[in-house]
Amino acid sequence: MSEVTEDSHEQEPVDNTAEVSVEEMGAEPSGPQYDDLNTPMIALVGFVSAAVTLICILGLQAAYLQYEQMEFKTKVVDVRLNEVDSVLSAQKEQLNSGYAWVNKKDQVISMPIEQAMKVVAEQYESK
Numbered sequence: 116m117s118e119v120t121e122d123s124h125e126q127e128p129v130d131n132t133a134e135v136s137v138e139e140m141g142a143e144p145s146g147p148q149y150d151d152l153n154t155p156m157i158a159l160v161g162f163v164s165a166a167v168t169l170i171c172i173l174g175l176q177a178a179y180l181q182y183e184q185m186e187f188k189t190k191v192v193d194v195r196l197n198e199v200d201s202v203l204s205a206q207k208e209q210l211n212s213g214y215a216w217v218n219k220k221d222q223v224i225s226m227p228i229e230q231a232m233k234v235v236a237e238q239y240e241s242k
Contacts, residue, residue, distance in 0.1 A: 210228055217223040226234075 213227065215225045217225050
């Protein structure tokens with residue numbers, strides 16, 4: 116057995132591998148190196164990412180504008196105000212309520228529209 120001395124603990128390990136430079140091997144090192152950047156691939160990924168982002172933004176903007184137009188039509192254009200409906204129904208009721216005096220002195224009466232159209236048509240036929 117060999118004796119272990121106190122000095123042996125302080126010895127540095129010996130590297131038995133031989134150091135060979137690139138020039139001695141005669142070729143480029145194979146495989147990717149950590150400092151090699153694939154610039155064309157980085158540019159392609161950046162361009163594709165920018166294009167996808169732009170398409171998403173334009174698509175969302177188009178969808179928003181379509182939704183906004185639909186909401187405007189639903190809330191503003193298609194809405195009939197209660198006041199307008201009540202005024203129209205009151206006018207229709209007054210016109211179709213039957214006969215009434217508009218001016219007794221001049222003997223002007225109001226009558227339903229359908230009846231008035233028949234009277235006017237008969238007057239033109241008799242002339």
